[in-house]
Every structure is written in structure tokens, then in C-alpha cells.
Amino acid sequence: MSAMQDGIPACPRATDRQRRLALQLADMIPGAALIRVNLRDPQMAWPQAHAQACDKGGRPIELSRTMAKVAARWVLRVWPDADWNIPHTLDLATASLTTAGRGR
Numbered sequence: 001m002s003a004m005q006d007g008i009p010a011c012p013r014a015t016d017r018q019r020r021l022a023l024q025l026a027d028m029i030p031g032a033a034l035i036r037v038n039l040r041d042p043q044m045a046w047p048q049a050h051a052q053a054c055d056k057g058g059r060p061i062e063l064s065r066t067m068a069k070v071a072a073r074w075v076l077r078v079w080p081d082a083d084w085n086i087p088h089t090l091d092l093a094t095a096s097l098t099t100a101g102r103g104r
Contacts, residue, residue, distance in 0.1 A: 015095075017078050018078055018079075018095040018096075018097075019095045021074055021075065021078045021090075021095070022090065022091075022092045022093075022094075022095035023092075024074070025071055025074070025075075025090070025092055026092045028067070028071070029053045029061060029063065029067070029071070031055050031061055032053040032054065032055065032061055032092060033054060033055055033056040033091070033092055033093065034053070034054045034058075034089050034090065034091055034092065035051050035052070035053050035054075035071055035075065035089070035090040035092065036051065036052045036053075036054070036087055036088070036089050036090075037049070037050070037051045037071075037072045037075045037076065037084075037087065037088050037089075037090065038050055038072075038084070038086075038087035038088070039084050039085070040087075043065070048069070049069055049072035049073050049076055050068055050069065050072050051063065051067075051068045051069075051071040051072035051075065052068065053071070075088070075090055075097070079097050082097060082099075083099070086099055087099065
């Protein structure tokens with residue numbers, strides 16, 4: 001396995017990737033606590049990755065179309081085996097992905 005300059009493996013364990021993604025999204029979207037991801041962008045007629053961010057109180061945080069697409073694609077890449085035909089929610093505090101109230 002190749003390593004980056006600081007000695008951290010380029011492909012760390014999946015749980016490390018999930019935590020790192022949650023930290024990156026929290027940094028990218030200040031105030032976000034949850035990211036809801038699905039393949040139904042409301043502005044598109046065909047399936048396309050889309051994300052919505054919410055704060056701790058469940059209130060939506062406005063995202064640009066580009067940021068919504070990038071955040072969704074990052075989540076899809078970290079959890080490629082999830083059933084993306086249904087929406088999922090990423091809790092940024094715990095780095096856990098859930099769907100319909102069940103953990104993944």
C-alpha cells in the first residue's frame with residue numbers, strides 16, 4: 001500500500017475514512033449536524049447525487065448546487081455498498097450513516 005508524505009496510509013481503514021469525511025463535511029458546511037443524501041436532485045429529471053444539510057435543530061442549511069453535489073458524491077464514495085435507491089442520513093458527530101431509523 002502506498003503512503004502519503006506524512007506516513008499516513010493512502011487507504012486507511014473504512015472507519016477512519018468515514019470519520020475523516022464527517023470532519024471534512026463539518027468543516028466545509030459550518031453549523032451542519034446532518035447530511036441527507038439521495039439520488040433525487042429536485043432540479044433534475046434523472047437520478048443524480050444530491051445532499052441537504054441540517055443543523056442540530058433540524059433546520060435546513062442552504063447549500064449551493066455544486067456543494068450539494070460534491071457532498072453527496074463524497075458520501076456515496078465512502079459508503080459504496082449502501083442501497084442508494086433510498087435516502088440516507090450522515091450524522092457528522094458520530095460519522096454514522098442511517099436510513100429509515102436504522103444504522104448502517
